[in-house]
Amino acid sequence: MRARTTASEPGWVTLTEACRLLGVSPSTIRRWADSGMVRTFVTPGGHRRFSRAGLDALLPARPSGHPSLTALGETPGRMARGYRRATSEGAPVVPWIAELDAARRERFRHHGRVIVSSLIATLDATDERTRTRHLGEAEAACTEYGRLSARDGIAASVTADLFLRYRRPFLDELGALARRRELDAPACSSLIGDATAALDDLLLATLRGWEAAASGTRRRPPRPTPTSNGSPS
Template sequence: MYRISTRTVAGGDWLTLGEASRLLGVDPDTLRRWADNGKIDVFTTPGGHRRFLRASIDAMLPRPRQARRQSLTALGEAPDRVASEFRRRVRTDLASQDWYSRFDEDSLRWFRERGMRMSELLLGHLDTTRRAGRDQLIEQASLLGREYGVEAKRRGLSLGEATQAFLFFRARFMAEIAQVARRRALASEQASLLFEEADRALDRVILALIQGHQA
Protein backbone atom coordinates (compact mmCIF):
# COMPACT_ATOMS: atom_id res chain seq x y z
CA MET A 1 0.00 0.00 0.00
CA TYR A 2 1.41 3.39 -0.93
CA ARG A 3 2.17 6.01 1.71
CA ILE A 4 0.45 9.37 1.65
CA SER A 5 2.67 12.27 2.55
CA THR A 6 1.03 15.60 3.27
CA ARG A 7 2.69 18.97 3.09
CA THR A 8 1.64 22.25 4.59
CA VAL A 9 1.48 24.78 1.80
CA ALA A 10 -0.28 28.14 2.13
CA GLY A 11 -1.91 27.10 5.39
CA GLY A 12 -3.38 23.71 4.46
CA ASP A 13 -2.58 20.03 3.87
CA TRP A 14 -1.79 19.41 0.21
CA LEU A 15 -1.09 16.29 -1.85
CA THR A 16 1.01 15.70 -4.93
CA LEU A 17 -0.63 14.93 -8.26
CA GLY A 18 0.22 11.25 -7.90
CA GLU A 19 -1.07 10.99 -4.34
CA ALA A 20 -4.32 12.79 -5.13
CA SER A 21 -5.02 10.77 -8.28
CA ARG A 22 -4.40 7.48 -6.45
CA LEU A 23 -6.78 8.47 -3.66
CA LEU A 24 -9.49 9.30 -6.19
CA GLY A 25 -8.73 6.31 -8.39
CA VAL A 26 -8.38 8.42 -11.54
CA ASP A 27 -5.64 8.95 -14.08
CA PRO A 28 -3.28 11.88 -13.31
CA ASP A 29 -4.19 13.44 -16.68
CA THR A 30 -7.85 13.44 -15.62
CA LEU A 31 -6.97 15.22 -12.39
CA ARG A 32 -4.89 17.78 -14.30
CA ARG A 33 -7.88 18.45 -16.54
CA TRP A 34 -10.19 18.90 -13.54
CA ALA A 35 -7.71 21.35 -12.04
CA ASP A 36 -7.42 23.29 -15.31
CA ASN A 37 -11.22 23.50 -15.46
CA GLY A 38 -11.44 24.80 -11.89
CA LYS A 39 -13.23 21.73 -10.53
CA ILE A 40 -10.76 21.23 -7.70
CA ASP A 41 -8.47 23.41 -5.59
CA VAL A 42 -4.89 23.32 -6.81
CA PHE A 43 -1.69 25.11 -5.86
CA THR A 44 1.25 25.38 -8.21
CA THR A 45 4.67 25.48 -6.59
CA PRO A 46 7.42 27.82 -7.83
CA GLY A 47 8.89 24.77 -9.55
CA GLY A 48 5.66 24.20 -11.51
CA HIS A 49 4.40 21.19 -9.54
CA ARG A 50 0.72 20.87 -8.69
CA ARG A 51 -0.45 20.39 -5.12
CA PHE A 52 -4.05 19.48 -4.30
CA LEU A 53 -5.89 20.46 -1.14
CA ARG A 54 -6.51 17.33 0.93
CA ALA A 55 -9.95 18.54 2.03
CA SER A 56 -11.03 18.95 -1.60
CA ILE A 57 -9.86 15.45 -2.45
CA ASP A 58 -11.64 13.99 0.59
CA ALA A 59 -14.85 15.77 -0.42
CA MET A 60 -14.76 14.04 -3.81
CA LEU A 61 -14.44 10.55 -2.36
CA PRO A 62 -17.65 8.50 -2.36
CA ARG A 63 -19.37 8.41 1.01
CA PRO A 64 -20.47 5.03 2.40
CA ARG A 65 -24.22 4.66 2.19
CA GLN A 66 -25.95 4.81 5.55
CA ALA A 67 -27.64 1.54 6.33
CA ARG A 68 -31.42 1.60 6.42
CA ARG A 69 -33.36 -0.37 8.96
CA GLN A 70 -35.17 -3.35 7.51
CA SER A 71 -38.75 -4.17 8.41
CA LEU A 72 -39.52 -7.24 10.51
CA THR A 73 -41.03 -8.95 7.47
CA ALA A 74 -37.93 -8.19 5.39
CA LEU A 75 -35.86 -9.77 8.16
CA GLY A 76 -37.97 -12.91 7.88
CA GLU A 77 -39.94 -12.31 11.08
CA ALA A 78 -43.74 -12.34 10.97
CA PRO A 79 -45.06 -9.65 13.36
CA ASP A 80 -47.81 -12.06 14.50
CA ARG A 81 -45.18 -14.56 15.62
CA VAL A 82 -43.22 -11.90 17.49
CA ALA A 83 -46.43 -10.70 19.16
CA SER A 84 -47.30 -14.25 20.21
CA GLU A 85 -43.87 -14.81 21.76
CA PHE A 86 -44.06 -11.45 23.52
CA ARG A 87 -47.44 -12.30 25.05
CA ARG A 88 -46.07 -15.65 26.19
CA ARG A 89 -43.23 -13.88 28.00
CA VAL A 90 -45.68 -11.55 29.68
CA ARG A 91 -48.00 -14.34 30.84
CA THR A 92 -45.07 -16.30 32.27
CA ASP A 93 -43.81 -13.43 34.44
CA LEU A 94 -46.95 -11.43 35.18
CA ALA A 95 -48.20 -13.11 38.35
CA SER A 96 -44.98 -12.32 40.24
CA GLN A 97 -45.48 -8.54 39.89
CA ASP A 98 -46.72 -6.67 42.99
CA TRP A 99 -48.86 -4.21 41.05
CA TYR A 100 -50.61 -7.06 39.24
CA SER A 101 -52.44 -8.12 42.41
CA ARG A 102 -53.99 -4.65 42.65
CA PHE A 103 -56.25 -5.30 39.66
CA ASP A 104 -59.66 -6.95 39.72
CA GLU A 105 -60.79 -9.11 36.81
CA ASP A 106 -62.42 -6.21 34.99
CA SER A 107 -59.24 -4.13 35.24
CA LEU A 108 -57.11 -7.03 34.07
CA ARG A 109 -59.33 -7.50 31.04
CA TRP A 110 -59.15 -3.79 30.20
CA PHE A 111 -55.36 -3.66 30.36
CA ARG A 112 -54.94 -7.03 28.64
CA GLU A 113 -56.97 -5.96 25.61
CA ARG A 114 -55.12 -2.69 25.28
CA GLY A 115 -51.81 -4.38 25.89
CA MET A 116 -52.45 -6.60 22.89
CA ARG A 117 -53.33 -3.56 20.81
CA MET A 118 -50.20 -1.74 22.01
CA SER A 119 -47.94 -4.63 20.97
CA GLU A 120 -49.63 -4.71 17.55
CA LEU A 121 -49.01 -1.00 17.05
CA LEU A 122 -45.38 -1.17 18.17
CA LEU A 123 -44.63 -4.20 16.02
CA GLY A 124 -46.45 -2.58 13.11
CA HIS A 125 -44.19 0.42 13.63
CA LEU A 126 -41.14 -1.85 13.38
CA ASP A 127 -42.58 -3.62 10.36
CA THR A 128 -42.71 -0.55 8.16
CA THR A 129 -39.87 1.60 6.88
CA ARG A 130 -42.10 4.32 5.42
CA ARG A 131 -41.89 7.49 7.50
CA ALA A 132 -45.58 8.33 7.17
CA GLY A 133 -46.65 4.84 8.20
CA ARG A 134 -44.30 4.79 11.19
CA ASP A 135 -45.46 8.20 12.38
CA GLN A 136 -49.12 7.21 12.18
CA LEU A 137 -48.60 4.00 14.15
CA ILE A 138 -46.48 5.59 16.87
CA GLU A 139 -49.04 8.37 17.23
CA GLN A 140 -51.74 5.77 17.85
CA ALA A 141 -49.46 3.97 20.33
CA SER A 142 -48.82 7.26 22.15
CA LEU A 143 -52.54 7.97 22.41
CA LEU A 144 -53.03 4.50 23.84
CA GLY A 145 -50.18 5.11 26.28
CA ARG A 146 -51.90 8.27 27.47
CA GLU A 147 -55.12 6.31 27.89
CA TYR A 148 -53.16 3.78 29.97
CA GLY A 149 -51.97 6.54 32.27
CA VAL A 150 -55.45 8.00 32.75
CA GLU A 151 -57.00 4.59 33.44
CA ALA A 152 -54.20 3.47 35.77
CA LYS A 153 -54.75 6.57 37.89
CA ARG A 154 -58.52 6.06 37.89
CA ARG A 155 -58.05 2.49 39.10
CA GLY A 156 -55.84 3.53 42.00
CA LEU A 157 -52.29 3.02 40.71
CA SER A 158 -49.73 5.64 41.62
CA LEU A 159 -47.55 7.09 38.88
CA GLY A 160 -44.68 4.98 40.17
CA GLU A 161 -46.75 1.80 39.98
CA ALA A 162 -48.07 2.65 36.51
CA THR A 163 -44.52 3.33 35.32
CA GLN A 164 -43.30 0.09 36.91
CA ALA A 165 -46.02 -1.82 35.07
CA PHE A 166 -45.04 -0.26 31.76
CA LEU A 167 -41.35 -0.99 32.34
CA PHE A 168 -42.29 -4.63 32.95
CA PHE A 169 -43.88 -4.80 29.50
CA ARG A 170 -41.06 -2.77 27.96
CA ALA A 171 -38.37 -5.14 29.22
CA ARG A 172 -40.15 -8.15 27.75
CA PHE A 173 -40.83 -6.39 24.48
CA MET A 174 -37.14 -5.51 24.10
CA ALA A 175 -36.18 -9.06 25.09
CA GLU A 176 -38.30 -10.35 22.21
CA ILE A 177 -36.69 -7.85 19.82
CA ALA A 178 -33.31 -9.17 20.99
CA GLN A 179 -34.54 -12.67 20.16
CA VAL A 180 -35.36 -11.48 16.64
CA ALA A 181 -31.80 -10.20 16.26
CA ARG A 182 -30.39 -13.52 17.47
CA ARG A 183 -32.68 -15.69 15.36
CA ARG A 184 -31.79 -13.74 12.23
CA ALA A 185 -28.11 -13.38 13.15
CA LEU A 186 -28.34 -9.67 12.38
CA ALA A 187 -25.17 -7.72 11.75
CA SER A 188 -24.42 -5.32 14.59
CA GLU A 189 -25.40 -2.26 12.54
CA GLN A 190 -28.81 -3.66 11.57
CA ALA A 191 -29.44 -4.91 15.12
CA SER A 192 -28.59 -1.47 16.51
CA LEU A 193 -31.01 0.20 14.10
CA LEU A 194 -33.77 -2.18 15.22
CA PHE A 195 -33.09 -1.63 18.94
CA GLU A 196 -32.87 2.14 18.54
CA GLU A 197 -36.18 2.31 16.67
CA ALA A 198 -37.91 0.17 19.30
CA ASP A 199 -36.40 2.27 22.10
CA ARG A 200 -37.56 5.54 20.54
CA ALA A 201 -41.08 4.21 20.10
CA LEU A 202 -41.29 2.98 23.69
CA ASP A 203 -39.93 6.30 24.97
CA ARG A 204 -42.77 8.09 23.20
CA VAL A 205 -45.32 5.77 24.79
CA ILE A 206 -44.04 6.05 28.36
CA LEU A 207 -43.94 9.84 28.13
CA ALA A 208 -47.55 9.79 26.96
CA LEU A 209 -48.46 7.45 29.84
CA ILE A 210 -46.90 9.84 32.37
CA GLN A 211 -48.74 12.79 30.84
CA GLY A 212 -52.00 10.88 30.98
CA HIS A 213 -51.51 9.99 34.64
CA GLN A 214 -50.67 13.59 35.52
CA ALA A 215 -53.58 15.09 33.58
Protein backbone atom coordinates in the same frame (compact mmCIF):
# COMPACT_ATOMS: atom_id res chain seq x y z
CA MET B 1 7.65 8.27 17.63
CA ARG B 2 3.84 8.28 17.85
CA ALA B 3 2.39 9.93 20.96
CA ARG B 4 0.47 7.66 23.28
CA THR B 5 -3.32 7.90 23.03
CA THR B 6 -4.98 9.44 26.07
CA ALA B 7 -8.58 9.48 27.29
CA SER B 8 -8.69 13.28 27.10
CA GLU B 9 -8.09 13.33 23.34
CA PRO B 10 -11.14 14.09 21.18
CA GLY B 11 -12.64 11.17 19.31
CA TRP B 12 -12.74 8.74 22.24
CA VAL B 13 -15.81 8.04 24.36
CA THR B 14 -16.65 6.09 27.49
CA LEU B 15 -18.63 2.86 27.57
CA THR B 16 -21.73 4.71 28.76
CA GLU B 17 -21.45 7.23 25.92
CA ALA B 18 -20.92 4.43 23.39
CA CYS B 19 -24.06 2.65 24.59
CA ARG B 20 -26.09 5.85 24.37
CA LEU B 21 -24.79 6.58 20.88
CA LEU B 22 -25.68 3.17 19.44
CA GLY B 23 -28.62 2.31 21.69
CA VAL B 24 -27.20 -1.08 22.69
CA SER B 25 -26.12 -2.73 25.95
CA PRO B 26 -22.60 -2.55 27.46
CA SER B 27 -22.07 -6.26 26.79
CA THR B 28 -22.80 -5.71 23.09
CA ILE B 29 -20.29 -2.84 22.88
CA ARG B 30 -17.66 -4.97 24.63
CA ARG B 31 -18.33 -7.90 22.29
CA TRP B 32 -18.00 -5.71 19.21
CA ALA B 33 -14.78 -4.23 20.59
CA ASP B 34 -13.35 -7.69 21.37
CA SER B 35 -14.12 -8.80 17.81
CA GLY B 36 -12.29 -5.79 16.37
CA MET B 37 -15.38 -3.99 15.07
CA VAL B 38 -14.59 -0.94 17.23
CA ARG B 39 -11.09 0.37 17.99
CA THR B 40 -10.38 0.79 21.70
CA PHE B 41 -7.65 1.50 24.18
CA VAL B 42 -7.40 1.04 27.95
CA THR B 43 -6.66 3.99 30.24
CA PRO B 44 -4.02 3.74 32.99
CA GLY B 45 -6.93 3.31 35.38
CA GLY B 46 -8.10 0.21 33.51
CA HIS B 47 -11.12 1.73 31.74
CA ARG B 48 -11.85 1.20 28.08
CA ARG B 49 -12.30 4.08 25.67
CA PHE B 50 -13.97 3.59 22.30
CA SER B 51 -13.25 5.25 18.97
CA ARG B 52 -16.05 7.68 18.13
CA ALA B 53 -15.29 7.29 14.43
CA GLY B 54 -15.60 3.52 14.73
CA LEU B 55 -18.91 3.83 16.54
CA ASP B 56 -20.22 6.32 13.98
CA ALA B 57 -19.43 3.79 11.26
CA LEU B 58 -21.87 1.38 12.90
CA LEU B 59 -24.72 3.87 12.78
CA PRO B 60 -27.21 3.37 9.93
CA ALA B 61 -26.97 5.83 7.07
CA ARG B 62 -30.78 5.95 6.73
CA PRO B 63 -33.42 7.02 9.31
CA SER B 64 -34.29 3.34 9.65
CA GLY B 65 -31.31 1.12 8.89
CA HIS B 66 -32.94 -2.19 9.70
CA PRO B 67 -35.11 -4.33 7.43
CA SER B 68 -38.78 -4.61 8.27
CA LEU B 69 -39.90 -7.54 10.39
CA THR B 70 -41.71 -8.91 7.35
CA ALA B 71 -38.51 -8.75 5.29
CA LEU B 72 -36.83 -10.75 8.05
CA GLY B 73 -39.48 -13.44 7.69
CA GLU B 74 -40.90 -12.54 11.09
CA THR B 75 -44.54 -11.47 10.94
CA PRO B 76 -45.85 -8.97 13.51
CA GLY B 77 -48.28 -11.66 14.73
CA ARG B 78 -45.49 -14.14 15.42
CA MET B 79 -43.44 -11.44 17.12
CA ALA B 80 -46.39 -10.56 19.36
CA ARG B 81 -46.89 -14.23 20.29
CA GLY B 82 -43.23 -14.56 21.19
CA TYR B 83 -43.43 -11.47 23.37
CA ARG B 84 -46.58 -12.68 25.13
CA ARG B 85 -44.95 -16.06 25.73
CA ALA B 86 -41.87 -14.39 27.24
CA THR B 87 -43.94 -12.17 29.54
CA SER B 88 -46.20 -15.01 30.66
CA GLU B 89 -43.24 -17.26 31.50
CA GLY B 90 -41.57 -14.57 33.58
CA ALA B 91 -44.64 -12.55 34.46
CA PRO B 92 -43.96 -9.93 37.12
CA VAL B 93 -45.95 -10.11 40.33
CA VAL B 94 -48.15 -7.01 40.41
CA PRO B 95 -50.43 -7.19 43.47
CA TRP B 96 -52.74 -4.33 42.50
CA ILE B 97 -53.70 -6.02 39.22
CA ALA B 98 -54.94 -9.07 41.13
CA GLU B 99 -57.14 -6.77 43.21
CA LEU B 100 -58.97 -5.39 40.16
CA ASP B 101 -62.26 -6.89 39.08
CA ALA B 102 -62.40 -8.86 35.82
CA ALA B 103 -63.81 -5.98 33.76
CA ARG B 104 -61.09 -3.53 34.80
CA ARG B 105 -58.34 -6.12 34.29
CA GLU B 106 -59.63 -6.72 30.78
CA ARG B 107 -59.51 -2.98 30.02
CA PHE B 108 -55.83 -2.88 30.98
CA ARG B 109 -55.11 -6.02 28.96
CA HIS B 110 -56.91 -4.63 25.92
CA HIS B 111 -54.82 -1.47 25.91
CA GLY B 112 -51.70 -3.54 26.53
CA ARG B 113 -52.43 -5.66 23.44
CA VAL B 114 -53.00 -2.54 21.33
CA ILE B 115 -49.71 -1.06 22.56
CA VAL B 116 -47.71 -4.18 21.66
CA SER B 117 -49.31 -4.70 18.25
CA SER B 118 -48.97 -1.01 17.32
CA LEU B 119 -45.35 -0.90 18.47
CA ILE B 120 -44.52 -3.96 16.37
CA ALA B 121 -46.29 -2.39 13.38
CA THR B 122 -44.21 0.75 13.95
CA LEU B 123 -40.98 -1.25 13.72
CA ASP B 124 -42.32 -3.17 10.71
CA ALA B 125 -43.20 0.01 8.78
CA THR B 126 -41.29 0.62 5.56
CA ASP B 127 -42.08 4.33 5.25
CA GLU B 128 -42.21 7.25 7.68
CA ARG B 129 -45.90 7.97 7.16
CA THR B 130 -46.93 4.45 8.16
CA ARG B 131 -44.49 4.45 11.05
CA THR B 132 -45.89 7.73 12.41
CA ARG B 133 -49.46 6.45 12.16
CA HIS B 134 -48.76 3.25 14.09
CA LEU B 135 -46.67 5.05 16.71
CA GLY B 136 -49.57 7.47 17.20
CA GLU B 137 -51.91 4.52 17.78
CA ALA B 138 -49.52 3.12 20.39
CA GLU B 139 -49.20 6.51 22.11
CA ALA B 140 -52.99 6.89 22.25
CA ALA B 141 -53.31 3.46 23.88
CA CYS B 142 -50.57 4.35 26.38
CA THR B 143 -52.29 7.63 27.21
CA GLU B 144 -55.52 5.78 27.95
CA TYR B 145 -53.58 3.18 29.97
CA GLY B 146 -52.20 6.01 32.11
CA ARG B 147 -55.67 7.51 32.55
CA LEU B 148 -57.09 4.17 33.68
CA SER B 149 -54.29 3.80 36.22
CA ALA B 150 -54.91 7.24 37.70
CA ARG B 151 -58.67 6.71 37.88
CA ASP B 152 -58.13 3.42 39.71
CA GLY B 153 -55.94 5.19 42.28
CA ILE B 154 -52.67 3.64 41.07
CA ALA B 155 -49.64 5.85 41.75
CA ALA B 156 -47.64 7.26 38.85
CA SER B 157 -44.50 5.50 40.09
CA VAL B 158 -46.29 2.13 40.14
CA THR B 159 -47.68 2.75 36.64
CA ALA B 160 -44.19 3.56 35.34
CA ASP B 161 -42.72 0.52 37.10
CA LEU B 162 -45.22 -1.79 35.40
CA PHE B 163 -44.38 -0.29 32.00
CA LEU B 164 -40.66 -0.83 32.59
CA ARG B 165 -41.22 -4.44 33.70
CA TYR B 166 -42.74 -5.27 30.33
CA ARG B 167 -40.29 -3.14 28.35
CA ARG B 168 -37.35 -5.49 28.98
CA PRO B 169 -39.00 -8.66 27.57
CA PHE B 170 -39.92 -6.74 24.42
CA LEU B 171 -36.32 -5.65 23.82
CA ASP B 172 -35.12 -9.17 24.67
CA GLU B 173 -37.47 -10.61 22.05
CA LEU B 174 -36.12 -8.19 19.45
CA GLY B 175 -32.58 -9.19 20.39
CA ALA B 176 -33.48 -12.85 19.96
CA LEU B 177 -34.94 -12.05 16.54
CA ALA B 178 -31.75 -10.24 15.54
CA ARG B 179 -29.67 -13.27 16.56
CA ARG B 180 -31.95 -15.73 14.75
CA ARG B 181 -31.79 -13.69 11.55
CA GLU B 182 -28.07 -12.95 11.99
CA LEU B 183 -28.44 -9.21 11.55
CA ASP B 184 -25.20 -7.32 11.12
CA ALA B 185 -24.16 -4.76 13.73
CA PRO B 186 -25.62 -1.64 12.04
CA ALA B 187 -28.99 -3.30 11.40
CA CYS B 188 -29.14 -4.72 14.93
CA SER B 189 -28.21 -1.34 16.40
CA SER B 190 -30.89 0.38 14.32
CA LEU B 191 -33.60 -2.11 15.29
CA ILE B 192 -32.89 -1.92 19.02
CA GLY B 193 -32.34 1.84 18.86
CA ASP B 194 -35.66 2.45 17.09
CA ALA B 195 -37.47 0.23 19.58
CA THR B 196 -35.85 1.96 22.56
CA ALA B 197 -36.74 5.43 21.24
CA ALA B 198 -40.34 4.36 20.60
CA LEU B 199 -40.62 2.84 24.09
CA ASP B 200 -39.32 6.07 25.61
CA ASP B 201 -42.06 7.99 23.77
CA LEU B 202 -44.67 5.50 24.96
CA LEU B 203 -43.61 5.77 28.60
CA LEU B 204 -43.97 9.55 28.39
CA ALA B 205 -47.41 9.16 26.78
CA THR B 206 -48.45 6.84 29.63
CA LEU B 207 -47.37 9.36 32.26
CA ARG B 208 -49.05 12.23 30.41
CA GLY B 209 -52.29 10.27 30.46
CA TRP B 210 -51.86 9.59 34.18
CA GLU B 211 -51.18 13.26 34.94
CA ALA B 212 -54.16 14.45 32.89
CA ALA B 213 -56.54 12.08 34.68
CA ALA B 214 -55.07 12.80 38.12
CA SER B 215 -55.32 16.54 37.53
CA GLY B 216 -58.95 16.20 36.47
CA THR B 217 -59.72 14.14 39.56
CA ARG B 218 -58.17 16.77 41.83
CA ARG B 219 -60.21 19.58 40.22
CA ARG B 220 -63.49 17.67 40.32
CA PRO B 221 -65.77 18.96 43.12
CA PRO B 222 -66.75 16.43 45.78
CA ARG B 223 -70.06 14.66 45.34
CA PRO B 224 -72.81 15.95 47.64
CA THR B 225 -73.59 13.65 50.54
CA PRO B 226 -77.21 12.43 50.51
CA THR B 227 -79.28 13.16 53.62
CA SER B 228 -81.55 10.67 55.26
CA ASN B 229 -84.44 11.66 52.96
CA GLY B 230 -82.28 11.11 49.86
CA SER B 231 -81.72 14.77 48.93
CA PRO B 232 -78.19 16.24 48.70
CA SER B 233 -76.96 17.94 51.85
